[in-house]
Amino acid sequence: MFEDGICEVVEGYYTKTIKFSDINYQIARRDEKENIFSKYCQFLNYFDASIPFQITINNRVINRDDFRDQMLLKNKEDNLKDFRDEYNVMLYEKSREGHNSVIREKYITFGTMAKDYEASKPLLSRLSMDILNNFKSLGCDTEELSGIQRLEILHGILNKDTDKLNFEYDYLVRSDLKTKDFIAPDSFDFRNKSTFEFGEKIGRVMYLKDLPPELSDKLLSELSDIPVNMTITLHINSVEQDKAFDLVKQKISFMEQQKIDEQKKAQKSGYDSDMIPYELKYSLAEAEELLDDLQNKNQRMFKATILIFTSANSDEELDENVYQILSTARKNNCKIGYLDYLQEEGLNSTLLLGHNFVEIQRTLTTASTAIFIPFTTQELFQKGGMYYGLNALSRNLIFFDRKTLKNANGFILGTPGSGKSFTAKREMVNVLLNTDDEVMIIDPESEYSYLVEGFGGEVINVSSASNVxxxxxxxxxxxxxxxxxxxxxxxxxxxxxxxxxxxxxxxxxxxxxxxxxxxxxxxxxxxxxxxxxxxxxxxxxxxxxxxxxxxxxxxxxxxxxxxxxxxxxxxxxxxxIDINNRLVCFDIRDLGKQLRTMGMLIVLDQIWNRITQNRAIGKRTWIYMDEIYLLFQNEYSANFLFELYKRARKWGAIPTGITQNVEDLLISDLARRMLSNSDFIIMMNQATTDRLELAQLLNISNEQLGYVTNANEGQGLLFSGNSIIPFIDKFPTNTNLYRMMTTKPDEIRLDKDESYEKAL
Ligand SMILES: Nc1ncnc2c1ncn2[C@@H]1O[C@H](COP(=O)(O)OP(=O)(O)OP(=O)(O)O)[C@@H](O)[C@H]1O
Ligand SMILES: [Mg+2]
Structure with missing residues (x-):
């Protein structure tokens, strides 16, 4: 494995791996789904016979330490430790609620023959470009993997979850070792028929044996939903069109001959000559259809091998994994076989090397290969991101960093009581606990002061009665x-x-x-x-x-x-007033109805001043504006806000507008433009008319709309960049954080809950 990610697998054969993100396929609108499917077909057709490729879905069960490392908030020198601990317990509990301990990653590995490594570079890089473009048009994010990254994946498959790859390319210079030596477990034992031992673990490679005539595109997605250590591999190699024709024609003439023989037999025995075995009749029809597909329907022929590898720490655990895999396959009318005496070949083909050592292949057309579409549901899981709830489909934690968006501006929309303010507060809490950024709030309903004071922030009461x-x-x-x-x-x-x-x-x-x-x-x-x-x-x-x-x-x-x-x-x-606190809430409720909009505008302008100062010292500012629809009620204030939103990115500001009055928002052209240009929208439960309008404005499918129809509090859709993810959050009510965030009057008590104290 070379440092740039090219691997010479066997002499003269070089491969590369690209990681791709999932896209929302399973809950996409029907036309979208068809569109994705046909693009994926085109993508498959791109590969000619000289470029074999391998698609891998790798499920990794992450261990506690990894989890802590990646998700839990790190302690800092401030007085927020108690909140951080509480938040971390919450995250930890959430991660156990679903399949969250599983990280699912998808890769494509492709290869080409070349004279030597140098010669392989331009070939692979051209392929790589084309593949990246193809994925881009499907809406996937992609990353070309380096040598270290590829080794890390292989190491992860071959070793215990707790082991980390300890390798740098310098190590090779000083020793005779090869990259292989750094990823291999202590030992392999392939003496068993259908399992093998490696290091302290035990594994089994299986293959997809029988496919039903009408296979659904859910098989791969359901398989990969199983929360175990598992690697699903598709080795695909296109067959040259001429050869494909020959192959099918040959098969047809062979079957025709068989048919004649059968007819003769039937006649001899005194039966009708139409009496030929059903199997033969069926196969013949199938082959004829295949020929038609190849000739007339822009279909190509592929040879595919589909492998499933799972590993465990004990025989029992392995049996349990295998059982789950088999029953999922059965549910989809597929049969799975063990790779008897071929476990080693199976493992080598599973590793992301782009080489198939198993000769059990199926012949498929483009469309029937595409049925194994590797897209399911988009996950949103970014290292160093913030918690936004659980993915309602996969139950995985959503971890997302708004700052990674091109334009982090956002909106939170929903009916009264759907959990908008709560969502905003949860995000603020995360910002306060995990960054040094500032948080400024415009609070027309006096809803935030409790939280702000709890975090040692400053509440500025803007009213005629105060001396502000x-x-x-x-x-x-x-x-x-x-x-x-x-x-x-x-x-x-x-x-x-x-x-x-x-x-x-x-x-x-x-x-x-x-x-x-x-x-x-x-x-x-x-x-x-x-x-x-x-x-x-x-x-x-x-x-x-x-x-x-x-x-x-x-x-x-x-x-x-x-x-x-x-x-x-x-x-x-x-x-x-002198803003010298990183958390400031402008409470404008007491300005009264008449002055509220004006107050909002003035406070916003004041915050803008603050942002300009913060930018000078490289600090980012999060701004929350509740009841933002007020500003859209007249042209000039809407315009002012629009200008701010436009400038925000450059100024390191992250504004969020919150409103229950979606209808009012949708009347304003500017608001519509802002909405459709926002890379970040959290949509909670919606009223019927708003829902339909929003669906049109933001391109939401019916399936997706289901998540904002009669949705419970804390539930909805998260729009981030290109993705739309249904989420659900039930923040534990027995926490101090909850008590500071809730707006239900009878819940606002700060007495500590014993049970939660214990969990900390
Ligand atoms: N993620 C959540 N987990 C647990 N409870 C929640 C969650 N979101 C909301 N709630 C509950 O729902 C209540 C109402 O939420 P919230 O105050 O955020 O509503 P809202 O949408 O801001 O309403 P309004 O439009 O009236 O301001 C909260 O006080 C809280 O008790
Ligand atoms: Mg609210």
Whole structure:
């Protein structure tokens, strides 16, 4: 095995392996399913007879240490240890709820003959490119594996779960050892008929023997759902079209001859000459159909070997594994045979080397090969990701890192009580426990303070009654990056004015011009000499407006008056809050209905200032905006939000809008655009009309819609990049974290639960 991932399997034969992610095939819409299937057929047809390939589905049962390593939150120097422990117990319990201890990975290994290693490189790299493109068009993520990665997989199959591969390519230079020596277990014993021992383990390789005439595409997916150590292998080699014809024709003429013999026999015995054995009749029909497929239906012929390898620590465990595999096959009308006296060949063919040592092959057409489609359900499991519940289909943990998305902006949508806020809080908890990022919340319903205080965050009560002041005219120099900061600010003030002036037609063109001018005039002194002139306030803006000659200016000033001079002065004075906590919640409930939207906008702008500062020190900021539909109720605030969402990525911000009013959201064109451009959406239970609209907007299949129809709290669909994953989360209610996250009044108690304490 070379360092770049090329392996010389037998002399002159070189292979490479590509890992590919799953896509949602089993729950895809019918037309989508057909589309995937036909693309997969095309993909199979791409391989000619000189390129044998092997598809592998590798199920690994992970051990506790691995699990801890990959998923549990690492402790940090802060005072959140208790929460981290509680969260980790939760994760651990969840992982045992389903098949989660199984990691399922899929690979394709392909090879070519070449003069030597150097000569194989360009050949393989061209193949590799084509294969990657094919997978891409199917929607899979792919990764070409390096030598170390390939060795790790082989090592994993051949050794105990706890053993780690200890190998670096430098080791080869200093010794006579080969890469093989580093992955092999201590011993192999192949003396038994249908099992073999390796290291301290025992294994069995089986093969798919009989296929029913109508095989369903579920076989592979159901097999791979079995939560045991198992490797499913498909060795596929295309047959040259000429040879395929010859083969079939030969077979047909052989059977024709047999038929004539049978007819003669029947006549002799005095029966009707049509009396030929059913088997023969059937085979002949099948062969004729095959010939027709090859000639007319863009089908090719393949030779395929399908192997299933499972391993265990004891005979009993192995029997149990085998039993599960056999019964799943039986359910699909397939028969499985043991590879008697061929266990070694079986094992070698199972390893991801791209070489088939077993000569039991079946002849299949493209379509019948494609029935063994390796796609089932997409899993979302990223190292270093955050917990988002269990995959409702596979019951596997969903671990996902929003920061890996091109655009991490997101939405959480659902009917009241479906668990939106809870989902947001769970994500925040994860951010707080596992990163150094900041979390800013706009909280119109006063739902988050309990959690925020519990985590030592700061709750800022924005209301006319509190003595908090926020100046909407605050501006930092890098407010708008390379663009003119004043333009963005003017945009913002416009949206504010529109809220204040309201009216059905919003702001007129001339009003817009006046406001824009007034904004620039208001900031002029500050920008000319920031030391002498502090940041202006709404009062200054008001004064500037009053000085403008137009009548409209007077009118705008008048509508501002209440906020500048009246009792609602929260936003008229210099800001007197100082955000120096990584977790801040702006509670705007007490602003009342009238001011809430405005409050939301101003707070959002304030948070934007914070983001610009955070970016300067390389810190990321998560923003949560509950009841975000408020901002979409008028054009300018929607626009402001839209601009923020657009800029967020560049600024290291991760905004999440939350709303139960999907209908209101869907009325706004901007909101629709934002939704369809968001790489991250969590959809909880939906009302009927919203559901149908969303389905159209986001391309959701009926099967998928089922997960947001009468769904329980904490259940729904997770959209991330290209994937749509049904999830389910039941956060344990006997935890302090739950008590801090719930909004059910009778559950908000902080008394500790004995049983959970013990589990820690
Ligand atoms: N993942 C979960 N695990 C356990 N319980 C949950 C989960 N999600 C929600 N719940 C329960 O459902 C209740 C309602 O959830 P939540 O407050 O998040 O609803 P919501 O969608 O924000 O509603 P609203 O639109 O009224 O704000 C929570 O208080 C909690 O008790
Ligand atoms: Mg809520």
């Amino acid at each position: 002041n926020i100046n909407p005219l605050d501006i930092t120099m890098n407010y708008a990056d390379d663009e003119d900061p004043l333009s963005l600010k003017a945009e913002f003030i416009l949206s504010l004015c529109e809220l204040l002036i309201g009216g059905r037609n919003g702001i007129t063109a001339s009003e817009k011009t006046i406001i824009d001018r007034a904004v620039r005039l208001t900031y002029a002194p500050h920008f000319s000499n920031p030391k002498k002139y502090p940041v202006p306030t709404l009062v200054d803006f008001y004064e500037v407006l009053k000085k403008q000659p137009e009548q409209e200016a007077e009118a705008i000033a008048l509508s501002l008056e209440l906020y500048v001079k009246g009792s609602l002065g929260v936003f008229a004075k210099p800001t007197n």
